[in-house]
Every structure is written in C-alpha cells, then in structure tokens.
Amino acid sequence: MTASQEMLKADKTTDDKSRVRLWLRLLRASRAIEGELRERLRTTYNVTLPRFDVMAALYREPEGMLMSQLSKYLMVSNGNVTGLIDRLTTDGLVQRTLRDGDRRTSVVLLTKEGRENFEQMAASHREWINELLSHFSPDEAESLAETLKVFASDWEGEAR
Amino acid sequence: MTASQEMLKADKTTDDKSRVRLWLRLLRASRAIEGELRERLRTTYNVTLPRFDVMAALYREPEGMLMSQLSKYLMVSNGNVTGLIDRLTTDGLVQRTLRDGDRRTSVVLLTKEGRENFEQMAASHREWINELLSHFSPDEAESLAETLKVFASDWEGEAR
DNA sequence: TTAAATTATTTCAAATATAAAATATCTAAG
DNA sequence: CTTAGATATTTTATATTTGAAATAATTTAA
Structure with missing residues (x-):
C-alpha cells in the first residue's frame, strides 16, 4: 500500500466516525421528537401523526394536491397515500375532486371541516415544537x- | 393588551417560525437519508431497515439485550420488537436465551450467522452514510x- | 404467607408502510 | 386512427408500527 493510499484510508476512517455519529444523532433526535408529537396528537386530538402530516401538506395548498405530489412531498409510497386519503375521506376531512384535463388524476383537498380541524391542531403543534426545541x-x-x-435539494433532487 | 403582553406575543411568534422550520428540516433530512438507506439495504442485501436497526443494536451488545432494552433503545413499541425478533429468529439471525433469575425476561442476541451477516452490511452502511453526508x-x-x-438526554430522559 | 401492585413480554386489532403488479388514461409516432 | 410507451393511481401481499389488553412472573406490603 502506498503512502497516499494509507493517507486516504486514514482520512476515510476519520470521516466515518464523525458522519456516522452525526447520522445516529440526527435519527435519534427526529425519532424522539416525532414520538413525542405523535403521543400528544393522539392524546389531545385523537389523531395519528401520518394523518396530521397529510392534513398539514394539504393545508399549505388550498388548490389541492395530486396523490403523486403528496407522496413525493411526504416521502412515502403511493400506496400509502391512497390508504391515508381513503380513511380521511371516510371521516369527511378530505375530498377528492375530478380534474378537467386528465382523468387519471384527482385533486385532493381539505374539506371545510378538515381545514377547521387542522387549524386547531396546528396551533398546539407549533407550541409543542417550541417547547420541545426550547433548548x-x-x-x-x-x-x-x-x-x-x-x-432538501442536494443529492435528494437527482436521486428521487 | 398590555405592552408586556404585546412583547411576549411578538417574541413567541418569532420563536415559532425558526423552531418549526428547524423541526421540518430535521424531519426532511432524516426521512431522506432513511429512505435512501432503506432502498440500498433492500436492493443490496435484501434486508429491511427495521431488521438492520435491530441487528445493529444487538451487535453493539455481545452479551445480548432484553426486549425492553431494545424497545427503548430503538424508540419503538414493545409489540413491534416482538414481531421483529420473531422473524429474525425464524431466519436464524437472532436467538432468545433464558435468564437465570427472571423468567419473565429473555436475552436476545445475534447468532454467529447474524453477526457475520451484519458485519457485511455494516461496512456498506458506513460507506453510504459517508457518501450521503459528504456535504x-x-x-x-x-x-x-x-x-x-x-x-439523547435533555427532555427525553424524564419524559420516557 | 398472601393479595396487590409492578414489571416484562406477548397478543391483538387497526393503521401505516413498502414494493410490485394491475388498471386506467394519456401521449405520441407512424 | 392505432398502438406502443409513459404516467397516475389503485390494488395486492407482506411487513412494520402503535397502543391497549392479556399473560406471566416478580416484588412488595400487610
């Protein structure tokens, strides 16, 4: 092994540790916060975190979103979104509407009830985050x- | 509304935005990385991310872990761990052993096959993380x- | 000692999640 | 027009996940 290869290996190993440690910390932080938010949403509003996430996404887009947009934005599979929207629709919080041009697609948006429902939860959600990140x-x-x-842009853009 | 209340509200609103933005970024970052690792583990080693996570936890503890320790460490529910360990046991990667003192508990540890299997995956996993966090x-x-x-220690410790 | 409380795990039902296959629709080349 | 390919979504099978309830074992207190 040449000197430069040795050097390369040494650097690589150093990088390994700090970046892996960073990833583990990042993962633990988001899992801890996510778990706490999930728990509070459940006990306070009897809503699951995935349902809250969908409603949050739709709330930002009053014109509605396509299933594929939701899937990409939330970084979950298409089939997953279908089920979530089905259940939210059953509960009257979300509705699918036909589009003029393309019959393959349907635009999903919050109902009035869904919007009002979300606004309440969102206020608590903001407060909780401020509390949990008060450090x-x-x-x-x-x-x-x-x-x-x-x-949000680096390697993610090209990879997905 | 008094002046001090106005001031309080103004501060609160400012905090809101930055901390919420931080949380959303943290969440998107970990979801993006997690999704990429999940995909690579699946295509390269035909293993799911949760199974990899369990094996990683057990690899760090050659003496083995209790179900409840696994559950707490991975921040997932007890029932979840039971199912994962069941399937890993079926595949011969993990084994449960009885404990002397307490018949409620069993110590879970990697089999020789599980250890060898994990070491291979862990090497790739480290490289992938260095690539994904190369920024x-x-x-x-x-x-x-x-x-x-x-x-890992702040509010998490007391809350759970 | 014995009943009550606690602890560790499993079981269960429902929801969430993925990936692959199926379905339906649209677009474009000829 | 017609068909091959692309696109959007749903369906399917299986795995993961949660939270609550059930089970089993231990510990504590009277």
Missing part, C-alpha cells in the same frame, strides 16, 4: 435549519 | 453531532 435559541434554530437545508 | 466536513459533522446531542 435552541431562535438564532441557533435559524442557523441549524440553514445547515440542514442542503438535504 | 459535511468531519469537523462540521462533529460539531453538528454535538449540537444534537441534547436530545
């Missing part, structure tokens, strides 16, 4: 968010 | 990991 000052939060921004 | 320098990764460390 970070607004400035720290801003800066950390900026650091993590890369994942 | 961060080792120093940045180290520092970011330190920042996120708080979630």
Whole structure:
C-alpha cells in the first residue's frame, strides 16, 4: 500500500466516525421528537401523526394536491397515500375532486371541516415544537435549519 | 393588551417560525437519508431497515439485550420488537436465551450467522452514510453531532 | 404467607408502510 | 386512427408500527 493510499484510508476512517455519529444523532433526535408529537396528537386530538402530516401538506395548498405530489412531498409510497386519503375521506376531512384535463388524476383537498380541524391542531403543534426545541435559541434554530437545508435539494433532487 | 403582553406575543411568534422550520428540516433530512438507506439495504442485501436497526443494536451488545432494552433503545413499541425478533429468529439471525433469575425476561442476541451477516452490511452502511453526508466536513459533522446531542438526554430522559 | 401492585413480554386489532403488479388514461409516432 | 410507451393511481401481499389488553412472573406490603 502506498503512502497516499494509507493517507486516504486514514482520512476515510476519520470521516466515518464523525458522519456516522452525526447520522445516529440526527435519527435519534427526529425519532424522539416525532414520538413525542405523535403521543400528544393522539392524546389531545385523537389523531395519528401520518394523518396530521397529510392534513398539514394539504393545508399549505388550498388548490389541492395530486396523490403523486403528496407522496413525493411526504416521502412515502403511493400506496400509502391512497390508504391515508381513503380513511380521511371516510371521516369527511378530505375530498377528492375530478380534474378537467386528465382523468387519471384527482385533486385532493381539505374539506371545510378538515381545514377547521387542522387549524386547531396546528396551533398546539407549533407550541409543542417550541417547547420541545426550547433548548435552541431562535438564532441557533435559524442557523441549524440553514445547515440542514442542503438535504432538501442536494443529492435528494437527482436521486428521487 | 398590555405592552408586556404585546412583547411576549411578538417574541413567541418569532420563536415559532425558526423552531418549526428547524423541526421540518430535521424531519426532511432524516426521512431522506432513511429512505435512501432503506432502498440500498433492500436492493443490496435484501434486508429491511427495521431488521438492520435491530441487528445493529444487538451487535453493539455481545452479551445480548432484553426486549425492553431494545424497545427503548430503538424508540419503538414493545409489540413491534416482538414481531421483529420473531422473524429474525425464524431466519436464524437472532436467538432468545433464558435468564437465570427472571423468567419473565429473555436475552436476545445475534447468532454467529447474524453477526457475520451484519458485519457485511455494516461496512456498506458506513460507506453510504459517508457518501450521503459528504456535504459535511468531519469537523462540521462533529460539531453538528454535538449540537444534537441534547436530545439523547435533555427532555427525553424524564419524559420516557 | 398472601393479595396487590409492578414489571416484562406477548397478543391483538387497526393503521401505516413498502414494493410490485394491475388498471386506467394519456401521449405520441407512424 | 392505432398502438406502443409513459404516467397516475389503485390494488395486492407482506411487513412494520402503535397502543391497549392479556399473560406471566416478580416484588412488595400487610
């Protein structure tokens, strides 16, 4: 093995540890927060986290979203979205509407009840996040968010 | 509304935005990475991510772990762990052994096959993480990991 | 000792999740 | 027009996940 190969290997190993550690921390942080939010949504509003996530996505788009848009935005499979929307529709929180041009697609949007329902939950949700992330000052939060921004565009864009 | 109440409300709103944005970024980052790792584990080793996670936890503890320890460490429900261990046991990667003192508990550990199997996957897993987090320098990764460390101990400890 | 409370795990039902296959529709080349 | 390919969604089979209830074993307290 050449000296430069040795060097390469040494660097690689160093990188390994810090990046793997970062990933494990990232994963634990999001699992911990997600678990806490799931629990609070359930006990306070009797709603599951996936349903809340879908409603949050739809709330941001008053014109509605396609199933495929929802799937991509939430980073879950198509079949998963179908089931979630089915159940939310049954409960009158969401509705599917036909589109003019393309009969393959249907636009999904919140019903009036769904919108009102979500607004209540969203207020609590914001407060809970502020509580759970209170360890970070607004400035720290801003800066950390900026650091993590890369994942929304970097390799994700081309890979998916 | 008094002046101090106005002030309070203004601060609250500011905090809201940055911390919520941070949470959404954190969530998207971990979902993106998790999805990519899941896909690669599936196509390369025909293993699911939850099974890999269980094996990773057990690999760190050669003496084995209790079901409840696994559940707490992975932050998933008890019932979930039971099913995963059942399937891993069926496939010969994991085994349950009786304990001397307490007949309610059983110690779960990797079989020789499970250990060898995991070592192969873990090497790829490390490389993939370094690739996916290559945007961060080792120093940045180290520092970011330190920042996120708080979630492993802060409010999580008392809440669960 | 014995009943009550606690602890560890499993079982259960329902929801969520994935990936692959099937279905339906649209688009475009000829 | 017609058909091959692309696109959007649903269906299917299986696995994962949760939370609650059930089971089993241990510990505690009277």
